Amino acid sequence: MFCGALAASGVCAIGRLILVFSLMAFIVLMPRTARAALAPSITTQPQNQTNLFGTNATFTVAASGSTPLFYQWSFNGTNLTNNAHLGGATNTILNLTNLVGGDTGNYRVVVTNSHGSATSSIATLTVLLPPDISSIPNQRTFRGIATRALSFTISNVTTATLSATSTDTNLVPTNNIVFGGAGTNRTIIMTPTTNSTGAATITVTVTDQYSRTASTAFVLTVGDFTEVITNLPGLAGGVVRWVDFDYDGRLDLYLSGSDFNGAAHTHLYRNNLDGTFTETPTPLTNSVTSTAEWADFDGDGYLDLVAKVTPDASLNFAWTYVYKNKTAVP
Numbered sequence: 405m406f407c408g409a410l411a412a413s414g415v416c417a418i419g420r421l422i423l424v425f426s427l428m429a430f431i432v433l434m435p436r437t438a439r440a441a442l443a444p445s446i447t448t449q450p451q452n453q454t455n456l457f458g459t460n461a462t463f464t465v466a467a468s469g470s471t472p473l474f475y476q477w478s479f480n481g482t483n484l485t486n487n488a489h490l491g492g493a494t495n496t497i498l499n500l501t502n503l504v505g506g507d508t509g510n511y512r513v514v515v516t517n518s519h520g521s522a523t524s525s526i527a528t529l530t531v532l533l534p535p536d537i538s539s540i541p542n543q544r545t546f547r548g549i550a551t552r553a554l555s556f557t558i559s560n561v562t563t564a565t566l567s568a569t570s571t572d573t574n575l576v577p578t579n580n581i582v583f584g585g586a587g588t589n590r591t592i593i594m595t596p597t598t599n600s601t602g603a604a605t606i607t608v609t610v611t612d613q614y615s616r617t618a619s620t621a622f623v624l625t626v627g628d629f630t631e632v633i634t635n636l637p638g639l640a641g642g643v644v645r646w647v648d649f650d651y652d653g654r655l656d657l658y659l660s661g662s663d664f665n666g667a668a669h670t671h672l673y674r675n676n677l678d679g680t681f682t683e684t685p686t687p688l689t690n691s692v693t694s695t696a697e698w699a700d701f702d703g704d705g706y707l708d709l710v711a712k713v714t715p716d717a718s719l720n721f722a723w724t725y726v727y728k729n730k731t732a733v734p
């Protein structure tokens with residue numbers, strides 16, 4: 405109808421030509437343009453993340469392209485599948501729950517449709533492990549005497565705060581617990597009070613910058629000397645030596661000296677481990693002011709005795725004896 409009115413001017417013929425060329429161009433170009441637009445393209449890339457151990461992480465991707473679009477997430481190059489710890493392996497959103505150290509790594513997704521595929525950039529997940537602290541063995545010291553600097557290590561902590569508690573602050577006040585060292589290598593020194601003995605459990609705690617903690621506990625025993633009531637005689641002068649002369653694993657006693665009457669004595673007592681000692685008959689010469697040493701002079705593996713002997717207070721006589729230990733002789 406439009407051309408009918410303008411046919412005489414020839415405008416309609418030109419218009420028809422333009423229309424025909426336009427249609428041809430559209431027909432030729434349209435399929436190429438449509439194919440390029442329909443292939444998948446990542447419009448939002450998954451982002452790097454740093455998450456605390458035990459928390460959850462989510463990676464999200466957005467893509468354009470002809471539907472249906474298919475998604476496949478991978479971890480360090482291996483395609484993921486859903487499990488109790490992971491969901492959305494083939495969706496736009498990948499969910500990881502209750503993160504562990506093994507989740508640290510590289511994640512990415514491939515988006516596919518019937519026209520092609522697109523691969524996202526790599527998103528790195530870093531899982532911050534909880535702090536850890538090494539064990540500290542039980543310790544012993546004497547009242548009022550500081551322990552040696554005990555070494556322990558802390559790990560997975562950038563900014564650490566150390567603290568300690570004591571189950572008996574009269575024995576080991578927390579103010580008497582001092583930390584040293586730096587980084588992963590730390591030390592602890594404890595000084596018990598001077599007026600108490602006993603045992604306290606010391607708990608050392610490391611707290612990281614996220615208020616996460618790790619602790620270790622050990623027992624510090626604070627001792628003292630306590631007299632053991634024995635049946636040993638009182639002797640003046642002479643010498644006393646601990647020696648396991650019979651090789652039963654118990655240290656025995658050799659002692660010499662003079663009693664209150666001035667009489668000379670030399671005794672060898674077997675240790676009964678209950679505070680009592682049983683005298684062993686020996687040929688050792690009684691001595692008032694002797695000195696003695698135990699050593700394996702003949703190399704047979706058994707300790708022998710050398711003793712300088714003065715038999716009475718006059719000191720007019722003196723001898724030196726060597727006694728071979730015959731423990732091994734039947």
Ligand SMILES: [Ca+2]
Nearest residue numbers: 648652654656
């Ligand atoms: Ca013994």
Ligand SMILES: [Ca+2]
Nearest residue numbers: 700702704706
């Ligand atoms: Ca010997």
